[in-house]
Amino acid sequence: MGIRSSRDVRRASRFEVLHQIYALGSASRSSLASASGLSTPTVATVVSELLDWGVIGEVCTEDSGGGRPRARLAVNPARGFVVGVDVSETYVQTDVFDLALQPRASDRQALDTGHNHPGDVIDRIERGVGAVLGTAGVPRADVVGIGVSVPGRIDRAGGVSVFAPNFAWRQVPFIELLSPRLPLPLYLDNPLKASTMAELWFGAGRDARDLAVVTLGTGVGAGFAVGGTLVRGTGNAAGEWGHSTVVIDGRPCRCGNRGCLEAYVGAPGIMRQLRERVPGSPLLRPDSQTATITALAEALAAGDPVAEAVLRQTARYLGVGIGTLVNMLDPAVVVLGGWVTALLGRWLVPAATALAARHTFAPAFHSVRFETSALTGNPISLGAGIFALEGFLAGLGVSTSRDPARHTAAIATTTPPAV
Amino acid sequence: MGIRSSRDVRRASRFEVLHQIYALGSASRSSLASASGLSTPTVATVVSELLDWGVIGEVCTEDSGGGRPRARLAVNPARGFVVGVDVSETYVQTDVFDLALQPRASDRQALDTGHNHPGDVIDRIERGVGAVLGTAGVPRADVVGIGVSVPGRIDRAGGVSVFAPNFAWRQVPFIELLSPRLPLPLYLDNPLKASTMAELWFGAGRDARDLAVVTLGTGVGAGFAVGGTLVRGTGNAAGEWGHSTVVIDGRPCRCGNRGCLEAYVGAPGIMRQLRERVPGSPLLRPDSQTATITALAEALAAGDPVAEAVLRQTARYLGVGIGTLVNMLDPAVVVLGGWVTALLGRWLVPAATALAARHTFAPAFHSVRFETSALTGNPISLGAGIFALEGFLAGLGVSTSRDPARHTAAIATTTPPAV
DNA sequence: AGCACTTCGTCTGACGGTTGAACGATGGGT
DNA sequence: ACCCATCGTTCAACCGTCAGACGAAGTGCT
Secondary structure, three states: OOOOOHHHHHHHHHHHHHHHHHHHOEEOHHHHHHHHOOOHHHHHHHHHHHHHHOOEEEEEEEOOOOOOOEEEEEEOHHHOEEEEEEEOOOEEEEEEEEOOOOEEEEEEEEOOHHHOOHHHHHHHHHHHHHHHHHHHOOOHHHEEEEEEEOOOEEEOOOOEEEEEOOOOEEEEOHHHHHOOOOOOOEEEEOHHHHHHHHHHHHOHHHOOOOEEEEEEOOOEEEEEEEOOEEOOOOOOOOOHHHHOEOOOOOOEOOOOOEOEOHHHHOHHHHHHHHHHHOOOOOOOOOOOHHHHHHHHHHHHHOOOHHHHHHHHHHHHHHHHHHHHHHHHHOOOEEEEEOHHHHHHHHHHHHHHHHHHHHHOOHHHHHHOEEEEOOOOOOHHHHHHHHHHHHHHHHHHHHHHOOOHHHOOOOOOEOOOOOO | OOOOOHHHHHHHHHHHHHHHHHHHOEEOHHHHHHHHOOOHHHHHHHHHHHHHOOOEEEEEEEOOOOOOOEEEEEEOHHHOEEEEEEEOOOEEEEEEEEOOOOEEEEEEEEOOHHHOOHHHHHHHHHHHHHHHHHHHOOOHHHEEEEEEEOOOEEEOOOOEEEEEOOOOEEEEOHHHHHOOOOOOOEEEEOHHHHHHHHHHHHOHHHOOOOEEEEEEOOOEEEEEEEOOEEOOOOOOOOOHHHHOEOOOOOOEOOOOOEOEOHHHHOHHHHHHHHHHHOOOOOOOOOOOHHHHHHHHHHHHHOOOHHHHHHHHHHHHHHHHHHHHHHHHHOOOEEEEEOHHHHHHHHHHHHHHHHHHHHHOOHHHHHHOEEEEOOOOOOHHHHHHHHHHHHHHHHHHHHHHOOOHHHOOOOOOEOOOOOO
16 A cells, blocks of 8 residues: 555645646646645645745746735756656667756767667767756756666666567666766666656646557557556556557567567558568668658658558558557547657548547547647657656655655665765 | 545555455454554554444454464454345346355346346346345345446446447446335446456455456456556446457457457357357357357367367467457456356466467566466456445445545445435 | 725644554463 | 563654635725
């Protein structure tokens, strides 16, 4: 059980108030009270705590129509900075955000297939962090934490990449390797969890508590929230929706199995569909997934029948996968994101969701809403930054708590702060 | 947010302590403290509350090896009774349980396809309740609640069967119809939720917090628990795993779609596999699913090759479905139950779980455990009884709570207690 | 200016909870 | 008779939320 003493009540209230401030951008005390369901005295207490810590500030007062003016509260961006790192198969993207999670600087370093040993990745992260801090003019001491997203299964407590099939990593003690190079609080998780977190804080999660976040890119996966909480599963492996079977004895997937959804609707799967249909198609750029999918999008815009056939086929498989997801979890919203969605979503999302109706138990389907992710920027590095932010916020309450470690939302593997 | 005041803390503590008593059967105060993680004074307070209400009692004292003897606490069975009703497609089973959820009497009334209008079902429930109370000698005034499980999607708050494809029901105000006939607190939900609840209280849920409960019968479905809490979804429609697509453009399913898992591994689906393989098979009893599946089990025991082929095929599809489920939620345990599992589980469970490995992302698969349900009796009527029990327990705390309705675990639609 | 009114925010006391530490209860062993 | 182990209770310290009273800070009207 999670609730233990009145301290947990305060923790929940504090989180709720702060979450509302992030979701709303800025708010007065009384609007926070009504949004969070807490009483005004409670909100006032929590707010004064947060003000004391410098996490939020009163930015202005505004007219209230004949009464005492409202004081608008907002996150104090200068209080500190978080870094979010998205390690993908082809690049390492690093972003630095202020405490209000507004991006301050971004860096992207290429990662080719020949250079994806843990050491290569760590080099790029170190360089990326150096670059963004330099560009943004953020002193290292002001960084309150770094979140890193690495594909595959992650052991968060140990900071270990248990299994990353695309890098052929097994049991890589990632944080242990990174920690000496970046002596700051570090948080490790995977892109599915990160992008779900981003939607939960700034996207569809602002009004829905049960949601599914589908990511379509080179890899395919999903993240789930139930009751506003990220579903992790026993081994933090929940969300491997992309490796559910859509065709029995179908195409081989790089995970080692056959017929996985990812093998059909991931970028390489879409390329393969194109290749099988028109082997020498001019849309095909064998050396670049992005270029091919971009070409496909252009062809769709021009009404090319081959592109339309490929899209229909992709939508067909995606519809099956989405149907399964909706059947099982009955979310309020399904958010579609990822770079393939960004390029093809205009055609793919309506087609796939329409077809999903044929694969969903009717009553569940009618209550679900489909959305294309409205987040700007990279949701994965943002989500990774949110992990760091959560760790920082959890750490703030520590001083008053008897056993803080037991309650921290994110588990930090930190090096001692002083040398 | 769920946590609001210190009352919620007490509610959680009370629930935790009581849940432990149910799971352990009986326990001393100090063992409850260590099992629940609460301090001994807190446990003592909660226990004395429960003793005051008569919900539990001190059953005996036992030697503690040279110290003050332990007082063993157990649920007081005579405090009241709950009724659980399982409305299936072919019968209405009614059980009465004492407060310790031990069965006292059971009744089963046939329900044939010609008589499944709401009125027919309600007649049988009324008769069933009368029968079990009579057999067990339980006066109606001692019944603290009745839980009813009806297949399909349920609106719990309204007590409405929103959609039950097998009965062709739509928007049937079930509780409203039942309430005048059985003026007691009534709780409505579906069999997937009920059997998951039963596992959560008395089965695999006693040690695992994240679990999936698969039910194989005429219909096929699953229930999920995340962090010890039943996943309901936005419209209480989570768990329709049986209607996820395993074969694109496959067999028609009675839900109206094609290629649903249920169409392959539900009893009618298994029968169809047998029929397609050997049209005039002696194992086939066209008029009875149960008889056919029983015959299949006997043939498997005898090493019949046709039966083995049918089983392999069924296991194949089931493996796909289980793989999807494990991929998405990464549960600690997958429990398989339902009457088809009871008859064929000995062969089907090992075969399907072995095949599931081919449809699961490797790291998730290795941490999951598969179990055949170890519950005795009908888990659905038991689960329905648990809904009633939860409602009763939630109601006990009412007198001290400002706004009890907001917090009740199950939502009761009751008629006024007095005439 | 004075006053009524409106709205935002704070203060206070009542109430409900958990918990460590001291203590009482209850047995066995010597 | 005395010590010791173990179970359970009492008590005071501490930490929460919240309703209601009250203070603060404006507008609009006279």
